[in-house]
Amino acid sequence: xxxxVLTLLIAAVPAFVASVVEWVEAFTIVLAVGNTRGWxxxxxxxxxxxxxxxxxxxxxxxxxxxxxxQVSQSFHIVVGVLLLLFGMRWLRKAILRFSGIIAIHDEELxxxxxxxxxxAAGQANRRWDNIGFWFSYxxxxxxxxxxxxxxxxxxxxxxxxxxxxxxGATAALLVTILLGTMLHRPxxxxxxxxxxxxxxxxxxxxxxxxxxxxxxxxWPFDASSLLVILAGVxxxxxxxxxxxxxxxxxxxxxxxxxx
Amino acid sequence: xxxxxxxxxxxYGLLVExxxxxxxxxxxxxxxxxxxxxxxxxxxxxxxxxxxxLLMALLLVNLFNTGRxxxxxxxxx
Numbered sequence: 001x002x003x004x005v006l007t008l009l010i011a012a013v014p015a016f017v018a019s020v021v022e023w024v025e026a027f028t029i030v031l032a033v034g035n036t037r038g039w040x041x042x043x044x045x046x047x048x049x050x051x052x053x054x055x056x057x058x059x060x061x062x063x064x065x066x067x068x069x070q071v072s073q074s075f076h077i078v079v080g081v082l083l084l085l086f087g088m089r090w091l092r093k094a095i096l097r098f099s100g101i102i103a104i105h106d107e108e109l110x111x112x113x114x115x116x117x118x119x120a121a122g123q124a125n126r127r128w129d130n131i132g133f134w135f136s137y138x139x140x141x142x143x144x145x146x147x148x149x150x151x152x153x154x155x156x157x158x159x160x161x162x163x164x165x166x167x168g169a170t171a172a173l174l175v176t177i178l179l180g181t182m183l184h185r186p187x188x189x190x191x192x193x194x195x196x197x198x199x200x201x202x203x204x205x206x207x208x209x210x211x212x213x214x215x216x217x218x219w220p221f222d223a224s225s226l227l228v229i230l231a232g233v234x235x236x237x238x239x240x241x242x243x244x245x246x247x248x249x250x251x252x253x254x255x256x257x258x259x
Numbered sequence: 260x261x262x263x264x265x266x267x268x269x270x271y272g273l274l275v276e277x278x279x280x281x282x283x284x285x286x287x288x289x290x291x292x293x294x295x296x297x298x299x300x301x302x303x304x305x306x307x308x309x310x311x312x313l314l315m316a317l318l319l320v321n322l323f324n325t326g327r328x329x330x331x332x333x334x335x336x
Contacts, residue, residue, distance in 0.1 A: 080288075081284075081285070081288055084284050084288065084314065085281055085284055085285075088280050088284055088314065088317075088318065089277070089280065089281075091318065092277060092280055092318065092321065092322065092325075095318075095322060096322070096325065099326070101325065101326060101329045204314070208307065208310050208311050208314065209307070211288060211291075211310060212291070212295075212306055212307035212310055215291065215292050215295040215296075215303070215306055216295070216303065217295060217303055217304055217306045217307045218304050219304075219307055220304070225307075229311060232311060232315065233315070236315040236318060236319065237318075239319065240318065240319055240322045243319070243322065243323060243326070244322060244326040247323065247326035247327055247330055248326050248329055248330040248333070
């Protein structure tokens with residue numbers, strides 16, 4: 001495969017998968033607000049949060065493009081460490097969920113909880129609903145921050161990579177909006193835990209690859225080594241799931257917390 | 260201010276959820292960097308695989324401890 005195409009795929013695919021997970025979580029809350037308090041304010045809140053996220057990506061992403069060549073090695077180290085911290089966190093949580101140690105993320109349950117909280121807040125103002133606006137703004141901004149972080153980290157390889165990561169995140173947003181508009185209910189059909197596992201494994205692999213490159217390490221098959229690292233991460237995860245099944249057998253697992 | 264505080268909490272939470280994993284990752288990274296610096300050009304390329312091994316070992320140890328703790332909590336109750 002062409003090296004340039006591979007670089008773009010490395011940025012776009014994880015950005016897309018990770019963003020779908022985050023946009024689905026944000027969608028659940030916006031849907032809860034819209035269905036309980038009307039749609040006008042939450043839609044404005046969503047638009048304002050998207051604008052804030054665009055500014056964040058612009059502010060932190062633009063220097064990456066401008067100064068990429070001058071500080072390439074430092075970027076590799078910083079981005080490698082950030083991706084590792086982020087990827088290991090997602091990987092760990094996904095493995096714990098696969099093993100039944102912590103509960104699977106339940107969008108339907110979260111939706112019901114949000115609806116109850118919003119109803120308890122009282123009647124919405126017909127013209128402008130501050131609660132609806134800020135609830136949606138906060139939800140989209142907080143979930144979107146994870147998207148922005150992934151886009152910036154994956155785009156740190158330069159202009160084309162940043163564009164590919166932004167494209168992946170935008171495509172994920174459009175898919176979520178399309179699905180949400182069609183179904184008009186929480187998107188429980190999206191296999192969030194599996195997707196989080198995929199993203200965790202990918203980000204950890206990229207973190208190892210780029211972090212080592214920052215130490216002037218040359219991988220034996222260049223970017224193709226990523227596939228070997230990814231396979232190793234998946235194998236370790238499978239071993240971890242088997243190990244946890246032995247440590248905490250069925251019936252002795254803790255599934256009380258919904259994280 | 261509350262939104263900013265929540266945003267900061269979110270950013271911190273993005274990277275640090277389990278202290279052992281976060282600190283262990285940083286230690287593995289620094290140890291690998293020292294190794295790559297000390298061993299010189301001939302062995303430097305093995306540093307990538309060292310980083311991979313350290314991180315996967317960290318993940319397994321952390322999950323083993325978490326699993327044992329969860330099991331102990333569950334059986335205790």
